[in-house]
Amino acid sequence: MIIVEHKKIGDMGYVSHKDTLKVLQRALKRGKINVEYSKGFVPHMLTYTTTPLPLGVQSDAEYFGVECTGVSASEFLERFNRSVPAGLVGSWAVELLKNPNLAFIVVASEYRIKASGNLQAVTGILDKSSYVIDTVKKGEPIQKEIRDMIFDIRVEGEEIVCVLATGNINLRVDSFVDSLVTNFGIKANRNGIIRTKQLVKDGEKLVSVGEFLR
Template sequence: MRILATFEKQERLRHIGHLDIMRAMQRALRRSGLPVSYSKGFNPHILLTFASALSVGAASTCEIMEVSLDEPVEPGVFMARMNEALPPEMQLTGARAVDERRPAAMALVRAARYDIRLPEDATRTLGAAIPGFLAQAEIITDRKTKSGVKPCDIRPLIHALEMRENHLLAELALTETLSCKPAMLLTALCAFTGIPEPRAMVTRTRLLGETEAGAIVPLEEL
């Protein structure tokens, strides 16, 4: 059977990279004693996938993983056993069984919501600039890729943007081919406003997927 689970990565762990979090999750699966499936072949590994890699430096309340089990396990039991095996800063917040024929969550991600906490002094200027920022026909900013830095238009990738108190709330495209990282957004917004980039604490708060009817919904509900 396949289980889809949501988990959080609290601020304390935000500097732990994606691969290290993956390994910690694999070890937790082993500690839990749950009947996890292994790949076949010479070097078997646990069949575990994450819906999306989270940038180093970001926390999250909504990471999604999928894992295959050799025997059926009640999702509630799965969650309880995993939470005993996981540190308090990396607990599961939900689990459910999903159809094994369904495409991997990784393939269904379309966008993500972020909460970008900013210092008080930067919020007023940046908040006031949002309407003008979004009214631009295009927003060119640098995208760092493996082959170097390339200019890229992120305007179509910004689905929503607002300032609430000192939190910049953004919904940004996140697909395998096109995505906008919160850091790129912040760089572009600060450049537009003409202020130096402030320290920011990024938390991913939702991963979003698309239904067959084209509606955007939380990924774990798909």
């Protein structure tokens, strides 16, 4: 299989996860990639993605896995970039013998959030043992303890850089940012968020998918 890391930027940020998958699958057809199909009654392309981004959030580090034959990783990347709409840009591709199941092994994501206000105050969350946010579950407003899902927060210039849980235990970055706006009076919104890394566990360390796979 081949895994490609790609950006999802600009207006593509407004395209939902489900629609993005369709866009990517059409790109494979346009790129004449020989994709394998499931053997079921309604065959579908064997492709894989990682945790969805909230609508409006952009990313430098999305991953798309494709079970395919007859094409090298570099050729795949070239055809991928020729076949995707503006806003999706392949950064690198790697050929693997086995599906690493990124959706399962990715445990965190790093985000950069453009913001203004007293940003340093936000890092104080790391000193607390509890941080509760208001969010919505199945249409019902709920309160959720998320301190354990926040791995790091720092400030770089006019950006908050944070590492949040992703995957089976997942913290939506838009809910987190909404809480920062409410609790710390900073100015930020979903348009100013970019996922810069997806991280997997390598022993006790968190490393980027790129480092892990390559």
